[in-house]
Amino acid sequence: MGLFSHREAVRLPGRDIHNHLLPGVDDGFRRSADSLEAIRKLADAGCREFVFTPHKNPEIYETDEALLRERYADFVGKIPAEWGVKTALAAEYMIVKDFEERAADPELLTYADGSILIEMSYYYPSENLEQTVFELEMAGRKPILAHPERYIYMADRLGDFDRLADRGCRFQMNWMSLTGTYGEGSMQILRYLLENDLYSFICTDLHSLHQLDSILAIRLDRKLARAVETVLAKY
């Protein structure tokens, strides 16, 4: 019996609502061929619905929503129909200064139900996070904060997550975070959000084929595996 004998595989979500599979528009997949390979592998692993969420950060990328819509239309035509895969386009919005001013902008790429994926820097919080959550709520766009467990500067202010949740913000975990690869601060946040039932989604946030191999190889101890199942059962 080895050290990992009690570890188990967990199923992937049937629907992945955060990934960078749309090729050539951000720091995710570059080539269509690689995206297609990843989609096929994920579909084989049981994930059949994808919402592509390219980064939208005006400080780094020049892509606007119109261009993303265009690229999406080009790419989805390449996915073979026999794979039985459903796709949609949203985006991952960096909460840059004054982002809240776009809260009601009809151009924003949201999920079909009007929810919107937002993120912060891994190094420092967005000063306008709470204001953004408030303005998005007012505009009828329920915010989903991407990978809160990666904002390790929040490990010593875990109560902030409860306050955000009270204001209608939901939280999305990254698969890779479950491996502890982002450090103890990240695991503290992850455990807190899991124990308090604050995660609504678990996603690949996939950027490359290499990352996919790591995700497919994840094995968890029983307690973590059960907690993950509880989140996945929500959607």
Ligand SMILES: [Fe+2]
């Ligand atoms: Fe992402």
